[in-house]
Amino acid sequence: MARGWESKSVESQMEEGGRRESRDTRDRDDVERSRKRDSLEMSRRGIAHDLETARTDTHRAALQNALNFIDGELKKLERLTGSLVPPRRA
Numbered sequence: 755m756a757r758g759w760e761s762k763s764v765e766s767q768m769e770e771g772g773r774r775e776s777r778d779t780r781d782r783d784d785v786e787r788s789r790k791r792d793s794l795e796m797s798r799r800g801i802a803h804d805l806e807t808a809r810t811d812t813h814r815a816a817l818q819n820a821l822n823f824i825d826g827e828l829k830k831l832e833r834l835t836g837s838l839v840p841p842r843r844a
Contacts, residue, residue: 784835791831798824 798821805817 787831787835791828794824794828794831798828 801817801820801824805814805821808814808817
């Protein structure tokens with residue numbers, strides 16, 4: 755009888771461990787997406803500042819292309835996260 759009880763306990767612990775592992779993976783993915791978003795937003799702020807002070811049309815065009823790319827990456831992240839993590843814009 756003790757062995758039967760013990761095996762059920764081990765089985766339930768294994769099931770719980772599997773659930774915990776998937777939750778941990780999800781948490782790590784959320785952290786990674788949050789860091790990626792923060793990095794993109796910081797880059798965007800720097801490029802927007804540089805765009806304000808750019809003197810030549812060529813430089814402005816390059817900076818505008820960079821902003822467009824970053825905005826596209828931010829939109830991709832928004833689609834991945836859905837409404838779980840609202841984008842932060844400054």
